[in-house]
Every structure is written in structure tokens, then in C-alpha cells.
Amino acid sequence: MSSAAKNRTISGITLGAVVASALLLTFALHRLVQTEAELATGAGESLLYALFQAHDEEQRLVLDVYGWNGGERRTEDAEQLGLQMDLAISRLDVVSHGTLGRALSDAKEEAVIKSARAHLMAFDEALQVALRQKSAIPQASLEGLRTDVSKLKAAATRVFLAERDNIGRQRDRYSSVLWEAIVAVFLIFGCGSFIAARLLASLRGAARAEDALRRDRDFSNLLLESSGDGVIAFDTDGRCTHWNSVMGEMFPAPCGSDVIGRLIKDAYRLPGGHVILNMMRDTLAGQSLHMPAHPIPTGDRYVEKFTYPVRSGQTIVGGILFIRDVTDAHLARMQLVEHRDQLETTVKERTRDLEESLERETRLRELYKGFVSMVSHQFRTPLSIVDSSAQRMIRRGKDMSEDEIRERAGKIRMAILRLTRLVSSTLNATKLDAGEIDFAPRRCDLGKLIFEACERQKETTPDRRFSIELDQLPVWVSCDPLLIDQVIANLLSNAVKYSSSPDPIEIAAEVDERWIHIKVSDHGVGIPDDEHDKLFERFFRARNAVGIEGTGIGLHVARAIAQMHGGDVSALSPEGGGSTFILKIPKEDALAA
């Protein structure tokens, strides 16, 4: 038999014992109450006493009558006899009324009393006459009374015997009821013993279960306390059922450590809609939640929260909330992120540096290529002139006329002058780039400076025309006249080189609030669109400049000088062809400002 079935059987037997006890008790009580009611009734004894009294008074009356007949018949005697007569009658009266009367009729002894009463009333008439006349009472009238005395005695005897039988029967009944009650009591005692034994067994079982429960609770408390996490468990009402000290240290409750058994929202005084309450609600709805690391409001700690519903079978009976202090891990991670960011920044910087270096390197290589190309082109022509003149002079020897020698020497000198200029302009540019040129601005007449530059250019190229328009120029301009002269000369020589006669070179000055613009325009080859940007680089020669003498340094130097003045040189390609270069320098007042 399985343990559950056994338990059911034992429970059934116990219930049966309880019901049987109740039934037996009811039965026994019912029998006892019945007997008690029977005890209360029964007037046999009283009837016997009353009959005895009636018999006694009647006998006394008879005796008193004898006394009267044989005595002096005084008034007191008459009174005594009258009283005795009254007493005898009253005794018959008592026995024939009320409960005694009913008992008498039950005992079927009414006839005796009735006849005794009739005799007594008949005797009363004779007695009253005798008492009045103080005469003797006739013997004959006494006979009835004497018979009645015997009859009353016999009736009393019968009542006595009947009562004895009655009492005997009653005793038998009581005895049987008593035995029934005793048996019932024994049975009740048996059932009671069984119930008591069951009670003791269940108490022992309950104590064992409680012990086991306590052990379980102690063990789970040990587990809770040994956990490094804060743990709080709650039932479906949100009432705390478990709680560990780590939780107390992490989140001290306003009510101290007395949290278990209280509503969590009361114990921690959480306002409605608090994140913990929402988590508890969702957990009781069956969700397992995880809240990633976040700072707690009261300090510099970081925690993670986990919740899990607690189930008993299919139903959710509560939930458990873990709070884990992840400050160290979190800070370590944060530090790691910071390091990574720093590293990325450093890598970016390094990459930029590298890129810059690479660019610089590329530029240098370009520069070098430009220089080499410039040198190969620009130095080759004068050198070949020098070489061919020298070869001719060697071949001709003494045949060469003085004029021819002079002409050849003149060509050689021109070539050397050209080379010298190339070298000096290259050096100038290097000096400029190295910052070794002195910048000494002073007040000077820019218009005059431009005119002189044009004149110098006319000496070299007398066939070119210059149209000069400088009306707007102020009288004095603050600049370094030597350097600005170099810029103007550069721009003029460029205009001459890249255009041809009879197109004029136009020079114009425009002035606005801050700037002085000097425009030098020609109607020559112009600048290819895609080479605008490179125009001002060192050693750059536009592709349509092949065959024209130049180092590619002039514009670079011009821009550098303009920039030293706080201005710039820019190039335009006007619609009608040719090119326009604009020197822009600040006005004196603007410079002063």
C-alpha cells in the first residue's frame, strides 16, 4: 500500500472514530436524560404517605369516637372530635385532588376513597347531632368507618407493593441504562485513545516537519548569506520573505534590518512607479529580467539587477531579486574603453603624421622632379649656346674675325648671364623659403615704382607696348620697395614672355576699402584650367610654356613676397584669352590698423 493511500485510510479511520464517539456520546446522553425525566416523575411514595395519613386520621377519629362515647363529653372533647372529623375529611380531600388524585386513579384505588368519603359524610351528620346533644354516637354508624380503616390500610399495602414493583422495574431500567452508558463510555474511551494516539503521532510528524523546515530554512539562509550578491525575495503581495545582510549593506532600509514580513515598498519607502516596483510587477507576471550595470543614486557604486519569478508547480508564488555590485568590473571596463579611445586617437595622430610626411615627401619628390626638369630644360639651352660658340671658335681659330669673335663672345656672355640669373633666382627662392630675406616695409610711391619697372622691361623688349592705368593709387603705400619691385618685374616679364607683339600689356590699379589690387593682363597663351592650382608651386611650368625660358620660380616668389605683406597674388583667365595676375596688398591705413 502506498504511503498516500495509507494516510488516507488512517484519516478515514480517525474520522470514523470521531463520528462514532459523537454518536455514542449522544446516545449515552440521550439515555441518561430519558432516565432523569423518569426519575422526576412517580408519585407512588407520596400516594402511600397520603393513604397512610388518611388511614391514620380515620383511625384516630374512630378512637376519639370511642373516647367520646365512654368519656364525660365536655365542650373541649366536642371540639377535639370536630377537629378530628375535619382532619379525616381533609385527608380524603387531599388524596383525591391534584397529582395525588391522578396517582390514585392510576393505581385504580379511587373506589376506596370515594366510599370512605361517602361513609364519612354520612357519619358526619350523626356526629354533628351527637356533638350538639352531647349524646353517645351509635355503634352501628362506626362500622362503616372501621371497614374503611381496613380498606385504606389494604389500599396502602397495595400501593406500597405496586410502588415496590415499580421501583424494582425502574431500578432494572436504570441498571440497563447505566450499563449501556458504561459500555458507551468505554467505547468513547477507546475512540478517544485512538484519536489521542493519532494526535500525538501528527504532533510528532508536525514537529519533524518543522525541524526539516527549519533545517531547510537555515540552509537557505546560509546560502543567502554566503552569496556576495544582495538577495531579496518577495511574495505575490510584494511582501519580503527572504533578505540577506549583503542587501542590507548595499541598500540600508530606513527601518533597519526588520524587512522580512513587510511590504518592500513600505520598508524601503519606494514611491509608486519606482523601477524596483516595476521590476517586481513584471517578475510576478512571469518575466525574468536583467538590468545592466548602472550607478546607484546614493553613491559611486555600479550594480546589476536580476529578477526571477518563483514558481510552485504552475503558479507563481513570488519572485527573487539579485543585486550584484559590479563597480570594479564596470570601472575596469570603462578604463579599457578609455584606453582604447586614447589608442585610437594616438593611431589617428600617427596616421595623420605619416600621411603628412608622405605628402611632404611626395611634394619634395615633385619639387625635385620639377627642379631636375627645369634644370635640364633651362640650363641646356645656354650651355649648348656656350658649347657651340666655343666649338666654332676652336674650329675657326685664327680665321675668325674680330667682329665674329665679339659676336660669339657676346652670345657666350648672354648665355652665362642667363645661367647666372637662373641660379640667383633659384637661390632667392631658397632663401625666401628658408625665411632668410629681410622684410623692411616703408612708405614709398608705388606708382613710380611700377613706372620704373615698366621702363626697365621696355629696355629689354622695346617692341612691346604697356598701357598703364594707376589713377586710383594712393600717393603713399607702405611696402618693401625692393621686394615689391621684384614682384612687379616678375609679373611684367611673365606677361611679356607668354604673349606676343603687338598685343599690349595692361597694368591697372584698383583700390577698395582695405586692399590695393595691381592687375597685370596680357592677351597671350593663357593658363590651362587644370593647372591653375599648381601655378604658384616652385619649379612648376605650365604645359603650354614649353620652349619659353623660365625657372618656374617667379610666381612662387611673387606670392611669397605678397604674403609677407599680408596680401596675395592670384591668377585669372579672362574670357577673351590671355591671363591676368593680381597683386593684392593691404592699404597703408588697413596695415596700420
Next chain:
Amino acid sequence: MKQSRHLRLRENLGRMLRRLVIMLPMLLAAGAVDATDLSTPTGPVLLTITGKLGRTNHENEAIFDEAMLAALPQRRIETSTPWTDGKKLFEGVLLADLLDLVGVGDAQTFRAIALNEYEIVTPISEAIEHGALLAMRMDGKPLTRRDKGPIWIVYPRDSNSSIQDERHDARWAWQLLRIEVR
């Protein structure tokens, strides 16, 4: 009381005048002072009270005739009894009133003795508490010696279940002759 007196007058018209003459000073005396002695009975003595009494009228006893008892406040009890059939109306003097009249002091019990030598002892306090009445009339008729008279100690048995008991019923002494207080 008025009714009982009226009945009595109607019953015995011949003695009416003499009764009035006797009653007049008695009524006056009853309304007067406690210190005065009890009046002396003129008719046959119905009841004798003995014991340590405050007031007496015959050799340390208080004796009462019918008129003296009739002069005391009359009370009624309607009850059934184990010795009669159906409900009966009893009229008479409260035992409490009578004992007050004679002054029983600190006596605890009284012994009731009947014409047929029946004796029963009753605690005075219980008898007074239960409203013992010295009944002299039943259903308007005077009790005679032939039917438990002339005096029958009765109790309001129907209205008090605690006295509906055979042992208490023994205190219903009829044909009362003497009361001994002690």
C-alpha cells in the same frame, strides 16, 4: 382588599356591626406607632407566633384571630398547586408583612406547625424572597379545616420555576396552627 372585605360582609351580615366597632380602633392603631403593643384578639385564635418577638400580645406570644389577620394588607396569588386541580386564586396576608408586624429581629428560620402535627422548617429569607402568603381564601371562599384551612402557606409556584420542586412543596404547610421563629 376591598373585594375581600365586601365578600366577607356579604357572607356574614350579622357580624358586620360588631366587626366595624372592633376594626375602628385597630385600623387607627395600625396607622399609629410601632411601639404600641399588638391588639388583643376578640374571636377564636387562628394563629400563634412564638419565638423572640418584638411585639407580643399574650405571654410572649403573638396571637391572631380572623379579624386581626383581615386587618393586615391583603394580597393575592393566582397559581396552580400539586394538591388542587386547575389554577386557584389565593388571598391572604404576606408572611413578610406579618413577621414585620411582630418584629422577628435577626431570626433565621421559622417552624410551621399544622393542626395534624405536621412540622416543617423554612429559612425566613427564602420564604420572604419567594413571596410566601398566608392564604385564608381560595377562589373567593374562606378556607376551612376540611379543605386545608383556615390558613395555608402558599407560594406563587407557576411564576417561579425554582420552587417547582417536591422538596419546596413540603413548605406548603396547610391547616397552619403555629409559627415558631428562631
